[in-house]
Amino acid sequence: MIRFENVTKRYPDGTTAVHELSLEVAQGELVTLVGPSGCGKTTTMKMVNRLIEPSSGRILLDGEDISAVDPVELRRRIGYVIQQVGLFPHKSVLDNTATVPYLLGWSKTERRKRAAELLDLVGLDPSRYGDRYPDQLSGGQRQRVGVARALAADPPVLLMDEPFGAVDPVVREHLQNEFLKLQSTLHKTVLFVTHDIEEAVRLGDRIAVYGEGRIEQFDPPAKVLGAPATPYVADFVGADRGLKRLSVTPIERGDLEEPPVVHLDDPLDKARTRMRSQGARWAVVLDDADELHGWLAAEAVDTPPKSGSGAGAGAGSRGSGEAAGPPTVADHARRMEAWLPLGSPLKQAFSSMLQHDAGWIAVLDDADRFVGVLTPGRLHEALRRSIDADERDVRRDEVELSTVADA
Numbered sequence: 001m002i003r004f005e006n007v008t009k010r011y012p013d014g015t016t017a018v019h020e021l022s023l024e025v026a027q028g029e030l031v032t033l034v035g036p037s038g039c040g041k042t043t044t045m046k047m048v049n050r051l052i053e054p055s056s057g058r059i060l061l062d063g064e065d066i067s068a069v070d071p072v073e074l075r076r077r078i079g080y081v082i083q084q085v086g087l088f089p090h091k092s093v094l095d096n097t098a099t100v101p102y103l104l105g106w107s108k109t110e111r112r113k114r115a116a117e118l119l120d121l122v123g124l125d126p127s128r129y130g131d132r133y134p135d136q137l138s139g140g141q142r143q144r145v146g147v148a149r150a151l152a153a154d155p156p157v158l159l160m161d162e163p164f165g166a167v168d169p170v171v172r173e174h175l176q177n178e179f180l181k182l183q184s185t186l187h188k189t190v191l192f193v194t195h196d197i198e199e200a201v202r203l204g205d206r207i208a209v210y211g212e213g214r215i216e217q218f219d220p221p222a223k224v225l226g227a228p229a230t231p232y233v234a235d236f237v238g239a240d241r242g243l244k245r246l247s248v249t250p251i252e253r254g255d256l257e258e259p260p261v262v263h264l265d266d267p268l269d270k271a272r273t274r275m276r277s278q279g280a281r282w283a284v285v286l287d288d289a290d291e292l293h294g295w296l297a298a299e300a301v302d303t304p305p306k307s308g309s310g311a312g313a314g315a316g317s318r319g320s321g322e323a324a325g326p327p328t329v330a331d332h333a334r335r336m337e338a339w340l341p342l343g344s345p346l347k348q349a350f351s352s353m354l355q356h357d358a359g360w361i362a363v364l365d366d367a368d369r370f371v372g373v374l375t376p377g378r379l380h381e382a383l384r385r386s387i388d389a390d391e392r393d394v395r396r397d398e399v400e401l402s403t404v405a406d407a
């Protein structure tokens with residue numbers, strides 16, 4: 001979708017901001033450009049909407065050389081979001097959002113309708129915020145208006161230059177998550193500049209790590225963290241890259257343990273037999289609808305209270321007024337709050353274990369069915385697996401490269 005071919009930008013004072021850059025961003029892909037201040041990220045980005053012209057090389061958009069496209073027409077196809085947002089202070093939020101539809105000559109009704117839709121999309125209620133002025137918004141809300149405005153004419157391409165750079169870390173994380181959610185439905189082709197490696201890792205399908213004016217590595221986040229291509233990249237991603245990697249490695253089925261599973265209405269004897277036969281100290285408890293209820297500890301099963309005592313921490317404990325039958329799992333089951341969907345990052349699993357002070361967390365599939373549990377040991381193995389996979393990839397690349405070199 002966006003293709004740089006040997007693009008160089010030399011400024012009149014002799015500074016080479018970008019040197020022989022070749023890079024391809026696929027349709028619907030989000031590529032983050034990350035690197036220290038002054039390495040040429042913004043220059044790269046501004047060459048795509050022709051705010052800056054390359055000194056040599058060419059840039060293709062959807063196969064078309066952009067140097068032949070009228071810049072105004074080109075910019076209609078490209079949404080642009082910058083750190084200082086650049087909202088018009090004397091215009092309402094609704095009118096700011098409708099800037100591009102206005103320039104495109106849409107009727108007032110059409111523009112306002114579209115602007116309202118977009119404000120909704122970025123999480124701002126148009127009836128509450130539409131008539132406000134930018135200085136009546138928080139920094140995070142202004143950034144949202146910036147994103148809504150960039151999306152107004154539904155451009156296939158978005159350029160985002162440190163769009164969340166000016167807000168505090170908590171708001172930033174919130175905006176990043178919202179943006180990811182938005183991107184998962186809109187599938188724009190996005191070039192996203194940041195100097196924050198955490199942000200690059202969290203958002204990017206692929207990351208281009210810039211050294212001075214050139215790309216040191218262009219790979220998916222897990223690979224940049226797991227197998228930095230050069231000492232420069234290793235240094236840039238930081239010594240704690242193993243930790244950062246937790247946030248880009250998803251929980252897979254193969255990572256999970258399968259503890260004994262019992263149901264709330266199972267007799268305790270049956271649960272005991274099942275747990276003993278698997279040598280387990282606990283079992284996962286499901287309700288009638290096969291949904292996760294919680295867990296059952298072996299101690300509770302081993303030393304059951306006298307029948308009919310109604311003891312137990314479980315939400316399913318029966319009231320004292322009921323006829324006392326043989327004890328069931330419900331009498332002793334405990335609620336379990338620590339669960340995550342399959343595919344969640346390992347980091348979330350780790351933080352959930354800490355938050356709930358749990359030695360494991362339950363993992364559910366898309367339909368909320370229980371599939372297994374992740375334990376600290378399995379989490380470590382999952383991390384190891386993803387590092388090993390990348391090392392294998394790197395070795396394969398080396399083999400391919402040397403084969404090409406030998407040919």
Ligand SMILES: Nc1ncnc2c1ncn2[C@@H]1O[C@H](COP(=O)(O)OP(=O)(O)OP(=O)(O)O)[C@@H](O)[C@H]1O
Nearest residue numbers: 011013015017036037038039040041042043044195
């Ligand atoms: N108009 C200009 N004239 C001369 N040099 C420039 C001009 N604009 C940028 N530069 C230089 O080009 C290099 C790359 O700048 P650029 O703004 O692309 O970097 P960046 O990676 O986006 O930095 P930052 O993260 O600080 O925004 C820098 O050395 C900068 O000083």
